[in-house]
Amino acid sequence: MGDLLxxxxxxxxxxxxLLAYFLGICSFIAVSKTIETATGLGFAVIFVxxxxxxxxxxxxxxxxxxxALAWAGFPExxxxxxxxxxxxxxxxxxxxxxxxxxxxxxxxxxxSLGVFLPLIAVNCAxxxxxxxxxxxxxxxxxxxxxxxxxxxxxxxxxxSMAAIRKKVRYADVPVGLDGFGFIMIIAGLMAMTFMMFxxxxx
Amino acid sequence: xxxxLSHYKEIxxxxxxxxxxxxxQVLGICSALAVTVKMSTAVVxxxxxxxxxxxxSLIISSLRRWIPSNIRIIxxxxxxxxxxxxxxxxxKAFLYDISKQLSIFVGLIITNCIILGRAEAFAMAxxxxxxxxxxxxxxxxxSMILLAVAFLRELLGSGQFFGFPVxxxxxxxxxxxxxxxxxxxxxAFFIIGLLVWLKNSLPGISHEKK
Amino acid sequence: MSDKKKSFKNSRIYVVMFALGTxxxxxxxxxxxxxxxxxxxxxxxxxxxxxxxxxxxxxxxxDKKTTPEEIKQIYDTHIREVHVDSRGRVIENPTGSxxxxxxxxxxxxxxxxxxxISTRGLWGKIHGYMAFEQDGETVAGFSIYSHSETPGLGGExxxxxxxxxxxxxxxLNANNQLVSVGIAKGxxxxxxxxxxxxxxxxxxxxxxxxxxxxxxxxxxxTKYEPVSIIFRQKxxxxxxxxxxxxx
Numbered sequence: 001m002g003d004l005l006x007x008x009x010x011x012x013x014x015x016x017x018l019l020a021y022f023l024g025i026c027s028f029i030a031v032s033k034t035i036e037t038a039t040g041l042g043f044a045v046i047f048v049x050x051x052x053x054x055x056x057x058x059x060x061x062x063x064x065x066x067x068a069l070a071w072a073g074f075p076e077x078x079x080x081x082x083x084x085x086x087x088x089x090x091x092x093x094x095x096x097x098x099x100x101x102x103x104x105x106x107x108x109x110x111x112s113l114g115v116f117l118p119l120i121a122v123n124c125a126x127x128x129x130x131x132x133x134x135x136x137x138x139x140x141x142x143x144x145x146x147x148x149x150x151x152x153x154x155x156x157x158x159x160s161m162a163a164i165r166k167k168v169r170y171a172d173v174p175v176g177l178d179g180f181g182f183i184m185i186i187a188g189l190m191a192m193t194f195m196m197f198x199x200x201x202x
Numbered sequence: 203x204x205x206x207l208s209h210y211k212e213i214x215x216x217x218x219x220x221x222x223x224x225x226x227q228v229l230g231i232c233s234a235l236a237v238t239v240k241m242s243t244a245v246v247x248x249x250x251x252x253x254x255x256x257x258x259s260l261i262i263s264s265l266r267r268w269i270p271s272n273i274r275i276i277x278x279x280x281x282x283x284x285x286x287x288x289x290x291x292x293x294k295a296f297l298y299d300i301s302k303q304l305s306i307f308v309g310l311i312i313t314n315c316i317i318l319g320r321a322e323a324f325a326m327a328x329x330x331x332x333x334x335x336x337x338x339x340x341x342x343x344x345s346m347i348l349l350a351v352a353f354l355r356e357l358l359g360s361g362q363f364f365g366f367p368v369x370x371x372x373x374x375x376x377x378x379x380x381x382x383x384x385x386x387x388x389x390a391f392f393i394i395g396l397l398v399w400l401k402n403s404l405p406g407i408s409h410e411k412k
Numbered sequence: 413m414s415d416k417k418k419s420f421k422n423s424r425i426y427v428v429m430f431a432l433g434t435x436x437x438x439x440x441x442x443x444x445x446x447x448x449x450x451x452x453x454x455x456x457x458x459x460x461x462x463x464x465x466x467x468x469x470x471x472x473x474x475d476k477k478t479t480p481e482e483i484k485q486i487y488d489t490h491i492r493e494v495h496v497d498s499r500g501r502v503i504e505n506p507t508g509s510x511x512x513x514x515x516x517x518x519x520x521x522x523x524x525x526x527x528x529i530s531t532r533g534l535w536g537k538i539h540g541y542m543a544f545e546q547d548g549e550t551v552a553g554f555s556i557y558s559h560s561e562t563p564g565l566g567g568e569x570x571x572x573x574x575x576x577x578x579x580x581x582x583x584l585n586a587n588n589q590l591v592s593v594g595i596a597k598g599x600x601x602x603x604x605x606x607x608x609x610x611x612x613x614x615x616x617x618x619x620x621x622x623x624x625x626x627x628x629x630x631x632x633x634t635k636y637e638p639v640s641i642i643f644r645q646k647x648x649x650x651x652x653x654x655x656x657x658x659x
Contacts (some may be wrong), residue, residue, distance in 0.1 A: 006620075010534060010535070010620075014534075014562065014565075015534075015535065015562055019242070019387060020387045020562060021236050021387075022234070022235035022236050022387070022390065023236075023310070026315050029220070060326040066349040078450075081287055081290070081291060081446040082287070082442070083308045083309075083314055083443065084283050084286055084287050084290070085283040085284065085287060085442075088279060088283055088312055088313070092279075101246030111338030118387075124310050124313040124314070126313075127309070127310060127312065127313050128306060128310055128313075131306035131309050131310070132306060132560075133365070134381075135305055135306055135536065135560055136535050136536030136537075136560045137536050137537055138536070158342060174399070175397040175403075176399050176400075176402035176403040177395070177398075177402075180395075180398050181394075181395045181396070181397075181398035181399040181402065182395065183393065183395075184391045184392070184398065185213045185395040185396075187391045187395075188388040188389070188390075188392040188395065189388070191381075191386075191387045191391055195386065195387070195388070195565075195617070268430065270422050270426060270427045270430055271422060272422060272427065273427055273430070273431060276431070277430075277431075277434055280434055280435070280438055281434075281438070284438040284441060284442050287442045287443070287445070287446070288442055288445045291442075291445050291446050291449045291453070292449065293454040294444075294449070294453045294456070295453050295456065296452070297447040298453075298456035298457075298459075298460060299460075302460075302558075305560075308477070386565075
């Protein structure tokens with residue numbers, strides 16, 4: 001239990017998928033203009049990550065990993081080279097499924113999250129989390145916790161960024177630095193702040 | 203009437219400099235930054251990305267008349283993902299050490315917005331030769347930024363260039379220290395921010411508005 | 413493009429056929445690429461393992477670049493992979509509970525042994541090799557070949573300054589009890605004198621990585637303690653191991 005908690009805390013703060021591994025920056029910049037949309041996208045990412053990470057775990061360990069097809073009579077088979085294309089397909093399909101389910105059962109949620117869901121399919125934070133999960137040899141439970149933690153960390157980063165951008169809207173930034181350059185500098189300062197959590201021991 | 207050569211030159215310049223993917227179109231820096239701690243990994247990443255961009259544009263452009271529009275994106279993704287898998291396999295076979303350091307970031311080329319973006323915006327509407335040049339140009343433009351960031355991070359962060367120490371010893375004697383922050387994540391953000399500032403201040407570039 | 417052609421291009425049959433065709437073509441393409449390159453990749457992995465073992469043993473010449481052939485040659489002349497049972501005796505066929513071990517030898521004389529290290533880190537597994545000298549208590553070298561720690565923080569465990577600090581450390585205290593080697597919190601020089609032989613400098617900002625690695629080392633070394641004990645009883649061990657090498 002303690003291990004899982006520490007994995008969660010780690011993936012939210014120290015190994016923040018956005019600020020330490022630079023994944024999902026595209027949408028981080030595009031959607032951090034207002035806090036409302038940032039929160040919406042943040043929840044969508046948490047949701048999709050928590051679902052795709054374990055699903056990809058099952059597919060990888062059930063079909064792709066070296067020796068995983070032993071149950072089907074092919075103990076020598078190693079299909080792990082297919083993981084990129086399989087994961088991206090699973091992610092696209094899951095996003096589509098999630099979209100349909102939300103649309104069917106909660107029109108209210110769909111109205112606020114719906115526009116973001118297609119964006120998520122090509123968000124590298126999602127594919128990155130699944131690939132990290134394989135690379136780091138997580139167990140099934142860990143993959144759920146890691147997915148949720150990564151998503152929470154990503155949401156925390158984008159919502160904070162939206163809040164900061166609101167505060168600095170009228171700041172007098174030198175010509176040329178305003179816009180993208182300025183956002184990157186802010187992100188750098190945020191990354192420094194998040195690194196300070198690395199002193200935490202659990 | 204343009205000659206062929208100047209026509210390609212036009213596409214190249216547009217991709218490499220005037221509409222540089224990283225600074226201007228704000229695309230594709232996702233997978234870029236994590237491998238910019240060292241020049242060697244950044245160079246391999248740049249080559250891999252440029253090749254994937256060029257060939258995916260070429261293939262998609264050649265297929266563009268036959269691709270049904272409603273499964274367009276899936277087909278584009280399939281082409282890109284297949285090329286990335288082949289690249290990854292080749293790296294593992296011939297550049298094992300580097301591929302170990304690049305770890306998952308080769309795979310993330312699939313979600314790199316530049317490649318899908320160029321496939322959608324350019325390759326679907328232009329002939330294969332033009333698309334190939336466009337892919338190369340965008341790949342090179344991206345590589346330029348990536349290498350610049352890697353150069354600065356390696357130089358300032360560890361005092362090295364391609365793994366060779368280049369900061370003269372007397373500077374260290376005078377109290378110069380490697381900037382540890384450059385090796386860590388925040389350094390990459392700062393450098394990107396400053397590079398964009400520099401680029402926006404240079405002439406010949408339409409200034410990006412907030 | 414005429415309307416008729418357009419509607420055909422989006423007809424269900426055509427879309428399905430096209431999707432199947434694409435899947436088939438690219439499936440064949442990547443599968444053949446993967447199959448053709450597989451052998452070379454496995455060779456790379458084997459070579460990487462040998463290089464890491466030699467690095468732990470300090471057998472890789474540092475002043476020049478080595479070729480794969482040289483690595484293979486040094487490995488074949490100096491390293492021997494064996495399996496030992498729970499009492500530390502070499503056995504012919506590995507069983508479920510046997511331990512893997514690498515002997516370092518020169519001219520039929522055993523110089524030391526290498527223990528594979530596999531422990532959890534902050535993110536994932538840390539894999540490495542720790543070489544010991546003939547006396548069964550002095551660390552000869554340490555190498556780490558795979559980890560997924562945070563670059564710049566825990567990732568520093570693979571850097572030379574960290575690994576080199578392990579050389580010469582003792583895993584036994586003054587009373588000949590196993591204390592393993594650990595990663596200090598901060599600098600070793602701030603520790604009491606009697607502990608300095610058993611600790612290496614820590615990495616700032618990577619307390620957890622250090623703690624997990626220390627725990628893992630202690631656990632592994634406890635498991636391999638029977639082997640180390642044999643090495644500590646000098647004559648007996650020499651005779652024992654040399655008979656194996658004579659085979």
